[in-house]
Amino acid sequence: MIKLFVYGTLRKGCHNHHYLEKAGAKFIQDYDAIGYSIRLFNFGDEGFCVPVIYAEDDVTKIAVGEVYELELTKEIMQLEQGYKLTLIHGTDDIVVYYPQYDCQFFDSIEDKNGISNFYKLSW
Numbered sequence: 001m002i003k004l005f006v007y008g009t010l011r012k013g014c015h016n017h018h019y020l021e022k023a024g025a026k027f028i029q030d031y032d033a034i035g036y037s038i039r040l041f042n043f044g045d046e047g048f049c050v051p052v053i054y055a056e057d058d059v060t061k062i063a064v065g066e067v068y069e070l071e072l073t074k075e076i077m078q079l080e081q082g083y084k085l086t087l088i089h090g091t092d093d094i095v096v097y098y099p100q101y102d103c104q105f106f107d108s109i110e111d112k113n114g115i116s117n118f119y120k121l122s123w
Helices: 017-022 074-079
Strands: 002-006 026-034 036-042 049-055 062-070 083-087 094-099 102-111 114-122
Touching: 002 026, 017 074, 049 094
Parallel strands: 002 094, 036 062, 036 114
Antiparallel strands: 002 062, 026 062, 036 049, 083 094, 102 114
């Protein structure tokens, strides 16, 4: 069993949460990962964005998410392909799927909620 921090499409109410439900994941708590930010990765021609977490030097940055306890399933590991399980800074037992690539700033747009920044993949 692991404690997995989720911050994007696996969160409750989001379109990939059913993978956690199918795996029998147990909700532990809401969690603020201090020193992390969430960036939107733009798939360009694919026409959609995916949230990606990054460690920051700035401790005022906080990534908001949820922690679940579960056994990883084949489906979750396939969904998180391109990421590696990494311990969250300052914890002994909470892991996150962390990207194995870098996202470079791509573009910004301003919507009704403020400015959203988009990033592109850098291998």
